[in-house]
Amino acid sequence: MTQIDLSTREARWRHFGSVDPIKGTKPTEKENMPDLQSSKKDFLFEIEHVGIKNLIYPVRIDDFQTVGNFEFSTSLNQDEKGINMSRIIESVEKHYDNGVNLDFESLKALLNTLQSVMFQNTASVDVDAKWFFNRYSPITKQKAVGHADVRYILSVNNSKVTRKSLGIKVPVTTLCPCSKEISEYSAHNQRGIITVLIDLDTEITLPSDYKDIVLDGMEANASSMLYPILKRTDEKAVTERAYENPRFVEDLIRLVAADLVELDWIKGFEIECRNEESIHQHDAFARLKYNK
Ligand SMILES: Nc1nc2c(ncn2[C@@H]2O[C@H](COP(=O)(O)OP(=O)(O)OP(=O)(O)O)[C@@H](O)[C@H]2O)c(=O)[nH]1
Numbered sequence: 376m377t378q379i380d381l382s383t384r385e386a387r388w389r390h391f392g393s394v395d396p397i398k399g400t401k402p403t404e405k406e407n408m409p410d411l412q413s414s415k416k417d418f419l420f421e422i423e424h425v426g427i428k429n430l431i432y433p434v435r436i437d438d439f440q441t442v443g444n445f446e447f448s449t450s451l452n453q454d455e456k457g458i459n460m461s462r463i464i465e466s467v468e469k470h471y472d473n474g475v476n477l478d479f480e481s482l483k484a485l486l487n488t489l490q491s492v493m494f495q496n497t498a499s500v501d502v503d504a505k506w507f508f509n510r511y512s513p514i515t516k517q518k519a520v521g522h523a524d525v526r527y528i529l530s531v532n533n534s535k536v537t538r539k540s541l542g543i544k545v546p547v548t549t550l551c552p553c554s555k556e557i558s559e560y561s562a563h564n565q566r567g568i569i570t571v572l573i574d575l576d577t578e579i580t581l582p583s584d585y586k587d588i589v590l591d592g593m594e595a596n597a598s599s600m601l602y603p604i605l606k607r608t609d610e611k612a613v614t615e616r617a618y619e620n621p622r623f624v625e626d627l628i629r630l631v632a633a634d635l636v637e638l639d640w641i642k643g644f645e646i647e648c649r650n651e652e653s654i655h656q657h658d659a660f661a662r663l664k665y666n667k
Pocket residue numbers: 410412457458459460461462
């Protein structure tokens with residue numbers, strides 16, 4: 376076998392089939408490239424939302440750094456072919472400081488940047504992230520880090536906020552009331568996953584702990600909330616609390632709704648609880664929607 380010198384990357388690439396680029400005929404300088412997106416004529420329809428989704432970017436929630444999955448969009452007029460999508464991430468970068476702050480004020484500032492660089496009246500963001508927080512065990516008060524999923528949806532039209540929504544998803548324990556009622560002893564319980572999507576009043580200033588208030592409404596109404604650390608005294612308390620507070624999926628969403636309905640900064644909501652049943656292969660669920 377003839378010996379080929381494969382000591383450089385280039386030599387190895389060639390060896391594996393790489394070839395030189397062809398001498399092209401199209402311009403390579405930006406100023407000479409056609410800007411198709413910016414071409415103007417009648418494109419039949421205006422578009423409500425055009426943008427990017429599944430953009431994974433670092434975010435900050437309270438003291439924790441975490442990861443956001445973003446959808447950003449703007450409107451597009453009938454006479455414009457396309458948006459300049461690279462400007463979306465350029466706008467995100469303008470508001471990036473060791474992560475994008477996940478709160479409504481910071482997202483609004485980001486949307487205002489997007490509106491101005493895109494020359495569009497409306498802009499929207501829909502972002503999901505893991506929300507970490509300190510959680511203390513119920514009796515021994517041992518601290519650990521718990522988490523829920525949080526979602527922010529914000530839309531602006533000119534200087535007006537047209538949609539402001541908060542979503543939270545958290546797992547809890549639900550103990551079956553029927554099983555408790557009919558059995559000589561014990562009761563089956565399961566992991567319930569509660570999801571709320573709340574339509575917030577855009578005119579009312581939110582309390583600083585709005586996320587915690589909603590999370591408390593979701594967890595405190597369950598048979599038990601979940602804890603990262605439980606010592607024996609904690610485990611006894613959690614087990615007995617669940618037995619004392621049995622909940623169907625229907626009970627739980629109604630009790631969460633009763634808490635949310637009292638809050639004047641909430642205009643409406645959708646709540647779902649899905650129980651991963653421990654005595655079935657299927658799940659049980661209940662969902663309700665309420666507008667004040
Ligand atoms: N509008 C549009 N852009 C797309 C689509 N698919 C990919 N692109 C993006 O087109 C982008 C490049 O276009 P622009 O953002 O307009 O780049 P540019 O014209 O050099 O940017 P500006 O100098 O800000 O005008 C890339 O970021 C691609 O991701 C699509 O379906 N529609």
